[in-house]
Amino acid sequence: SEMKKTGGCLCGQVRYETKAEPMMTGVCHCKNCQKQAGSAFSTLAAFQKTDIEFTGDLALYGDSDTDTGNTVKRFFCGTCGSPLYSQVPAQPDMLYLKTGTLDDTDSFVAMFHCWSSTKQAWVELSPDVPAFPQNPAG
Numbered sequence: 001s002e003m004k005k006t007g008g009c010l011c012g013q014v015r016y017e018t019k020a021e022p023m024m025t026g027v028c029h030c031k032n033c034q035k036q037a038g039s040a041f042s043t044l045a046a047f048q049k050t051d052i053e054f055t056g057d058l059a060l061y062g063d064s065d066t067d068t069g070n071t072v073k074r075f076f077c078g079t080c081g082s083p084l085y086s087q088v089p090a091q092p093d094m095l096y097l098k099t100g101t102l103d104d105t106d107s108f109v110a111m112f113h114c115w116s117s118t119k120q121a122w123v124e125l126s127p128d129v130p131a132f133p134q135n136p137a138g
Contacts, residue, residue: 003018003020003021004017004018005017005018005102005103005104005107006018006102006103007097007101007102007103009056009076009077009080009082009084009101010077010080010081010082011077011079013056013057013079013080014054014055014056014057014058014077014082015054015055015056016052016053016054016055016084016097016101017052017053018051018097019051019052019053020047020051022045022047022097023046023047023048023094024045024046024111025043025044025045025046025099025108025111026046026111026112026113026114027041027044027110027112027113027114028042028044028114028115029113029115029116029118029119029120029123030067030114030115030118030135032065032072033115034118034120036063036074036083037083037100040120040123041119041120042083042098043098043099043100043108043110044086044096044097044098044099045096045097045099045108046094046095046096046097047094047095047096048093048094049093049094049095052095052097054084056077057077057079058075058076058077058078058084059075059077060073060074060075060076061074061076062074067134070088072086072088073087074086082101083101084098085097086098110129111129111130112129112130112132113125113129113130113131114134114135115133115134116131116133117134
């Protein structure tokens, strides 16, 4: 597969290009991701900040209403509202890309599910993919 991947927000004001494969991929079912995505979950790919380049203006929401009390930085397009990535204080050099914003989403495969304890009732998880009731990282 081609290592470089491209993507952007709905209106095209924000674009990005990756310079490496993601370090890991996952699906988050926490209530905050559901609210931010306006959907049942958030599909994520972890990158080193230096491995992805953004163009355009990103807006920031500091989400401190979290179970840990840590503020999650949620970056989005200020024009159309598309969520683009999140950052957590424990990993300042990492970003979690919202993979629904990729131009080509066909290659996305989830390595795990987190916060399965708060997943929406209609969502069925594959028995082949590990699911964690909360966040496996903490």
